[in-house]
Amino acid sequence: MDWMAWTWPTAIFFIIIASTLTVFTVLAIKFPETPRKGILRIETTRGDRLFITLLGSAFINLAWLGVVGANQPLALIVCLVYAFAVFRWV
């Protein structure tokens, strides 16, 4: 594992991503759902919305870092609002 140059913050980051994926996989198996159409006018399932959330959050964090400065906890609050909006309306 040495060559991968692990650090605790990146390890925690990937553990969170992996557990989120696992939770959503289990949810998709236990509670199958029908896709729905939201404001993007495309059919999405929970998994799609999770993907949109994660990808969008990455861009929000980068934009925050570039425009506001290195204060990521605040960016994460924006991400949570964004995640809520995606799961509610997309």
Place this chain on the structure above:
Amino acid sequence: MEKTINQKAWFLVLPVLVLVAFSAVIPLMTVVNYSVQDTFGQNQFFWAGLEWFDEMLHSERMWDALGRQLMFSAIILTIQIPLGVFVALNMPKSGFWSSFCLVVMSLPLLIPWNVVGTIWQIFGRVDIGLLGYSLDALGISYNYTQNTFAAWVTIIIMDVWHWTSLVALLAFAGLKSIPDAYYQAAKIDQASRWAIFRYIELPKMMGVLMIAILLRFMDSFMIYTEPFVVTGGGPGNATTLLSIDLVKMALGQFDLGPAAAFSIMYYLVILLISWVFYTVMINLDKREG
């Protein structure tokens, strides 16, 4: 008939997932680890936090490379898509010449990237290349190693030569799928050639054209080998596109941290475009199906 939806089928994808983990996910995780650290080699790392991301986001070099990249993709799309459609419209629809055209047009697609680069590198040389020598003999100043404009023209024409066939072949496939009845109806209505194109051929080609646009955009956005072989990113930084700049940073300067941060941002943009690509295709399929 309604398809049965069984999410358990996803478990069948597991073997692929393991393969992809080794070929892509684990290396990508390593890149993420690099992006928050600094190294001077010998596998020793120092914590740097978000410094590299900050630096890259404010780096003129990266934004310039991104600008050049977007310009490159925009130019080749504006040329290749209309040209490809034009070629497809003028191809013989059936018989020997149709097959002949198809074969001839697929030839550039079969040539490896670095060979395409070498072909154009030699073709454009003023001392021995047919193109460079002819232009020089005509009194036109052309030198892709010194003149920015010439370098850009060369890599754009090279890409057009390499990939317009793909657009043409896709557009041709789209045209072939239009039933004759549509053309007969247009003839009865005395529709003009333009009207036939605008109201029959274009709408029917929309699906494949969408695929062509997105494929060409993605490919041109990730292009490395051809411009690297021809111009090496020069003159100066004039043709240093994103991936060329990235390789310079990671391997040339061994700035693993900044290069990793750069890679992640590049990857995110590509991921976003791929997602749009996938979504558009799936939705077109649904509309047609």
